[in-house]
Amino acid sequence: MASSESEALITIGGLAxxxxxTASALRFYDDCGLLTPARVDPLTGYRYYREAQxxxxxxxxQLRAIDLPLETIAQILxxxxxxxxxxxxxHVDDLARRAREAAQIAAAVKESLEKSPHVAVSATVLAExxxxxxxAAARTREIPVLAGVLVEAGTNALTLTATDRYRLSTRTLVPRRQHGGTWSLVLDADGLAPISAWLRDVAEIVATPTDHALILTADGAEHRSAVIDEPFPDHRAVLxxxxxxxxxxxxxRRSLLELLEKAEATVQLAIDQTGITVLDSSHLPxxxxxxxxxxxxxxxxxxPAVHTALGPDLMLDIAAADRPVVLRSATDGDLTTLAMPTRPATAAQEKS
Structure with a gap:
């Protein structure tokens, strides 16, 4: 009787x-009660199964292959x-739903990965x-990169900066939308005038950087602004x-602008508690x-620094007579301009 019983059983390796x-999976299913061996040898611990198992x-x-949990497998069996x-x-309906959701997520991720970094802003604000x-960009090409405008896309910010070493202007815009990481490039200022005019006729612009241009897209139209492939000076160190x-x-601002428009090539400002005296001209409260x-x-x-400033009132922050003066709107500080004073002429220089 024992011999016939032994012949009816198969080892764990045979069942695997x-x-x-695998044998380890069969041992696991034994431990969780899903597939209990017909006999376990008390001396060796070997598991034996019936052919019917x-x-x-x-x-x-098969059920594990379609991700059925063990509890549900036990219920089915x-x-x-x-x-x-x-x-x-x-379970199959649930798998189908999850597959649809996975496909949607995968499509969104693929679209995101395939899209170039870009920033969407108000076209009018960008033109301004x-x-x-x-x-503030240089008018000569002695140092080519100084004849450009640095455009930097950061976290929730698009910053424009230009400098000719005597002036520095920087303004930060808040994007309406933004995709991708940080990037920067230097636009050639010579080609910006027609682009600015076009921007004033559209509502929103999407700026996308490439190796050789900044692509501006709006209402199905596209403009490419040439870039200058040189490192921009470290303007943050200056600031x-x-x-x-x-x-x-x-x-x-308007009063100061009117006086400067009538001034000579060099202008001297004497500042005290009463206001600003433009020497050999008039006094501004x-x-x-x-x-x-x-x-x-x-x-x-x-x-130009005063002319391009924002708002009716202008704020000047002065550190010293030989340090850059910071000009910004007294009510809106997102445009900052630095203007470098010159050294006053000495008496000997004036006589010569």
Whole structure:
């Protein structure tokens, strides 16, 4: 009797080979009660199975292949075919739903990966910013990159900067939408005038950087702005090294602009608590805090800085007579312009 019983049993290795499951998986299914051996040798611990258990082992492998949890597999194997069919149908429906969701997510990720980085901003605001900032770009090509406008896309910010070493203008815009990481390039300022005019006729612009251009897209039209492939000067070091403000002036921008438009090539501003005196010209009332100071400027440097400033009132932050003066709107500080004073002429230079 013992001999016939032994012949009816197969080893765990034999069942593993017959069912496509590994021996370790069969041991696991034994431990969780899903497929219990017919006999376990008390001395060796070897597991033996009946030939009829091969079908159950194969079913477990198939059900695990479609990601059915063990609890549901146990329910399917222990209930009548009608209930088992319902459980399987429910699982397949759930798999189909998850597959659709996965396909949608995969499509969105693929689209995101295939898209180039870009920034969407108000076209009118960008046109205004380009005109304001590009006024500080160099008019000569002695140092080519200084004849450009640096465009930097950061986190929730699009910053434009230009400098000719005597002026520096920078303005930060808040994007409406943004995709991709940070990037920067230098636009050739010579080609910006027609682009600025076009921007004023559209509502929103999408800016996309490439190796050789900044592509501006709106209403199905596309403009390419040439870039200058040179590193831009470290303007942030200039801004961070301005020093403490010793004098602050708030003056009507239009009044100062009118005086500068009539000034000679060099203009001298004497600042005290009463306001600004443009030497050999007239006096402008202004709100002044800090120490009295006298500054000299090339009019060609100071006039564009005042002209492109924002708002009716202009704020001047002054650290010293030989340090850059910071000009910005007294009410809107997102445009900052630096204007470098010149050294006042000495008495000997004036006589010569």
């Amino acid at each position: 080979q017959a069912s496509g499951l 091969r079908e159950r082992a194969t079913l477990i492998r 222990s209930r009548d075919p009608a209930v088992a069919g319902q459980l399987l149908d429910h 910013a380009l005109e304001q900032v590009s006024a 961070s090294g301005l020093g403490l403000v010793c004098t602050r002036v708030v003056v009507a 202004a709100a002044v805090t800090g120490s009295p100071i006298t500054l000299s400027f090339d009019t060609a440097t100071l006039l």
